[in-house]
Amino acid sequence: MGVLQLYSDGTVYRRHQIDFPFPVVDDSSVAFKDFVFDKKLDLSLRLYKPKFANSAPKKLPVVFYFHGGGFCVGPRLWPNCHSCCLRLSSGLEAVVVSPDYRLAPEHKLPAAIDDAVRAVEWLAEDNSCCDAWLGHDAVYLDRVFVLGDSSGGNMAHHLAVRVGSGLVKTGPVRVRGFVMLAPFFGGVVRTKSEDGPSEALLNLEILDRFWRLSMPEGETRDHPLVNPFGPNSPNLEKVAFDPILVIVGGNEMLKDRAENYAKRLKEMGKKIDYVEFEVLGTHSTEDSYAMNHVGEKVESRKPSLWARVQQLYD
Numbered sequence: 001m002g003v004l005q006l007y008s009d010g011t012v013y014r015r016h017q018i019d020f021p022f023p024v025v026d027d028s029s030v031a032f033k034d035f036v037f038d039k040k041l042d043l044s045l046r047l048y049k050p051k052f053a054n055s056a057p058k059k060l061p062v063v064f065y066f067h068g069g070g071f072c073v074g075p076r077l078w079p080n081c082h083s084c085c086l087r088l089s090s091g092l093e094a095v096v097v098s099p100d101y102r103l104a105p106e107h108k109l110p111a112a113i114d115d116a117v118r119a120v121e122w123l124a125e126d127n128s129c130c131d132a133w134l135g136h137d138a139v140y141l142d143r144v145f146v147l148g149d150s151s152g153g154n155m156a157h158h159l160a161v162r163v164g165s166g167l168v169k170t171g172p173v174r175v176r177g178f179v180m181l182a183p184f185f186g187g188v189v190r191t192k193s194e195d196g197p198s199e200a201l202l203n204l205e206i207l208d209r210f211w212r213l214s215m216p217e218g219e220t221r222d223h224p225l226v227n228p229f230g231p232n233s234p235n236l237e238k239v240a241f242d243p244i245l246v247i248v249g250g251n252e253m254l255k256d257r258a259e260n261y262a263k264r265l266k267e268m269g270k271k272i273d274y275v276e277f278e279v280l281g282t283h284s285t286e287d288s289y290a291m292n293h294v295g296e297k298v299e300s301r302k303p304s305l306w307a308r309v310q311q312l313y314d
Contacts, residue, residue, distance in 0.1 A: 038115070043101065043102070045076065065085055072105070081098060108216050117159060124170050145176055151184040182252055183246065183261065199253060202253060
């Protein structure tokens with residue numbers, strides 16, 4: 001791939017400058033600013049909020065956005081992430097929270113999921129440093145939504161499990177729903193879509209490499225952090241899930257896992273919708289198809305992907 005290189009001495013190299021095939025779309029309608037949310041781990045996030053040029057500022061809901069990258073690559077500052085968050089904030093009229101999280105192989109799972117929890121906890125704290133962005137008159141802490149792409153979608157699932165099991169004390173923060181864009185799940189037994197044709201920028205070798213680098217040492221792809229329905233995974237029937245929307249491209253290698261995930265939870269009586277879009281095509285960490293198509297639909301107000309996200313959001 002060239003994005004991530006692991007040397008024999010354990011040194012990890014990540015390429016920070018990526019030639020993405022699309023520009024950042026910034027019409028100056030959204031303000032953004034960076035904040036540290038975990039000083040000990042040196043983790044930061046970026047807040048986005050729409051500017052209301054012709055009206056007074058109003059109280060807004062909050063949307064968390066967790067980026068993809070196989071748990072191994074992809075800071076929040078990559079232009080695809082930034083462009084998506086700009087569009088989401090403008091289109092949804094929401095404060096978007098885009099956190100970084102610790103990456104593998106230096107930080108194996110569940111580090112990334114723990115960092116997602118920490119970001120939500122940070123929102124619930126008294127953040128006087130950013131009252132203008134998150135103060136009582138700025139946002140509705142009881143209208144919070146979580147959106148995750150690829151590995152971020154996996155994180156959204158595990159965050160939903162922890163919240164629904166009462167393991168996360170969010171105080172005044174109330175999560176109302178989760179959106180998972182092509183969630184990155186795995187398993188020892190291959191699915192039909194995984195065994196199907198490789199994608200332009202994704203194949204089984206890359207998928208397996210990401211899992212080898214990110215899974216706890218000595219584990220298999222049936223580990224609960226990888227496979228929600230593995231032999232040692234928790235019983236999800238007991239989890240009080242908030243509404244979930246799963247979105248996937250029709251030609252993705254991970255399509256079958258996303259579809260099975262939604263099917264299994266629906267059979268348990270959970271409120272979950274599964275949407276498959278042929279227009280999204282294939283999965284790619286580098287071109288982040290999902291993030292950009294979400295942005296395009298938000299921007300154009302076309303029914304389809306935007307409409308389904310908006311239904312959950314409303």
